[in-house]
Amino acid sequence: MPYAIVIHAFPRTDLPVAHAQGKVLHGLFYELLLKASAAKGDEVHGTAGLKPFSTALLLSERQRRAESIRAGEELKVRFTFLDDALYPLLARYFLTTPDLSFDLVRTELTVARILSTPQSGEEWAGCTSFDDLHASASETEKQFSFHFATPTFFKRGGGPTYPDMIVPLPLPDLVFGSLLRNWNQFAAASFVEATLLKEICAHHLEMTHHRISSQQARLVFQREDGQYRTTTFPGFVGTCAFRLVGLQDTAIIKTLNALADFAFFSGVGAKTTMGFGVAKRI
């Protein structure tokens, strides 16, 4: 059952924002999960391949450009969960821990509230089930618009033939291919014929609009000596819209709609466990 929660927290001292992303955030997630359940934390950490969660900082424009988030200023941390078992464990930990706080880049943050429904007024919080996502997906809607809120990029190629490449553009087959992989990994009922579906996206989804801009994506990780290192690569943020052309199959239309709605929980593209690819259908 996919969940998206947003934690509103307040750093006690100034928090260097550039350092609070990437692996650091990823590390915070595991730290909280291990506190909630050592067994589950070890299990998730030890599993190769797609992870059943995403992390991100939802920075305001000012915070994104600032060097640090000031002491006492609200910071939004978002976690999403794609695995049924994960969120209940964390929720129990949150509920049973008085004066919840956590550390990020050696800065203590006090948790003011944890929002898990859109009714809370937090647009990036919510929950649903894979069954509901599928049941409520339209069989007629052929327009798919997305908002990408944090830098998004894809990795393509690789293998023996081609080098691994970063693709910093919202190509329809990569957007839906990413959603499809996550869906098939974590939903009880997979969408079959993944290759066919990706092919359809490449050849039948036309981009009718985009308002994207590049945003250098920073990946910060902590070395063994405790120092932070940064690598950067191009990502995109903004909005784009696709429309399905030349296809009438209602089963395919329904699948694409379910996947588009699923973006809210799964994110899109590479490194969603490290703050990238926060997206939703608009």
Next chain:
Amino acid sequence: MPYAIVIHAFPRTDLPVAHAQGKVLHGLFYELLLKASAAKGDEVHGTAGLKPFSTALLLSERQRRAESIRAGEELKVRFTFLDDALYPLLARYFLTTPDLSFDLVRTELTVARILSTPQSGEEWAGCTSFDDLHASASETEKQFSFHFATPTFFKRGGGPTYPDMIVPLPLPDLVFGSLLRNWNQFAAASFVEATLLKEICAHHLEMTHHRISSQQARLVFQREDGQYRTTTFPGFVGTCAFRLVGLQDTAIIKTLNALADFAFFSGVGAKTTMGFGVAKRI
């Protein structure tokens, strides 16, 4: 021998800028060409497929947003020529016609000057030969950066299997594929193995940077009753950079460099004969 010329002209009355693009500009080009040589004009007009020229208005940011270009305000019209025979005919016409002027959307424009070299200070003017483009192309440079100055888009697909689709993003295989088609059509010596080259671009050119924005592309054409009609679709303007990864072949590197340099003359993508896809390597 590819040429790019820029005409600086001044409308005598206000010129409605939205109407001065697309087919209208394309029509102006043929009108001038027919005046220069009726035989050549008919020949070019009658040939199917890729045309050996491009047209564009090089609008300032203010002009692009304005409803009209004011009487007496400088307007830049750019023509490029990919066919050896074309420009000499027009150049002779320009040189032998006193008080050159032309009509655009029922507005008379006085030609102040025609610039054909970058030494004139006009960055969008120049000439070269296919041989020189190839001879001077680097065998080592693996970075390819472009500036797209007017809305650019590609058409892909079509045929019996897939619908025709507009792709409003600078995908490396579409950028270089477009350059390659024009090169092979108009250069004396073709680059062989076009399919292989497109494949290489799709899998070995990584986008390392982009700063693109969408700009609604307006295509204006005149109906038989004399009325103007407008259709719009998404295009992009801005800059992007690719780098070649995982390939060392100097012949391929040289070809890609020649094609990238050729963009200045051929433009990139669809409808370059109607003002779209003005581009250059940066």
